[in-house]
Amino acid sequence: MEMNTVLIGKRIRQARKMREMSADVLSEQVGIANQTLRHIENGDNKTKLQTLINIADALNVSMDYLLGRVPSPDETITAEIKNTYGLTDYQEKMLRVMVENMVPIITSYVEK
Numbered sequence: 001m002e003m004n005t006v007l008i009g010k011r012i013r014q015a016r017k018m019r020e021m022s023a024d025v026l027s028e029q030v031g032i033a034n035q036t037l038r039h040i041e042n043g044d045n046k047t048k049l050q051t052l053i054n055i056a057d058a059l060n061v062s063m064d065y066l067l068g069r070v071p072s073p074d075e076t077i078t079a080e081i082k083n084t085y086g087l088t089d090y091q092e093k094m095l096r097v098m099v100e101n102m103v104p105i106i107t108s109y110v111e112k
Helices: 005-018 023-030 034-041 049-059 077-085 089-111
Strands: none
Touching: 005 034, 005 049, 023 034, 023 049, 049 089, 077 089
16 A cells, blocks of 8 residues: 555645644754655655654644544544543553554554
């Protein structure tokens, strides 16, 4: 399954602007060149998973939002599960930690 780099770039730019953050500030926080961020936002560049995670963290949005799995930066898969199953805030937080820890395992498995 290919990542939709155009959608990811669009979501990053939208979240950055929503946070009133310049490209210079975001690229510095993430530790990438401003030109690299520009390529990512334009959808020209596939990027490493860790870079996307760092961008999501810097923008305080979920990976689900960046990847187009949820329509809003405030909506997450774990929030949906929390509401469906009546989880507490703490249980949702633990679910999010578990999912984030599984991402490297899943991506290394899928790449093979």
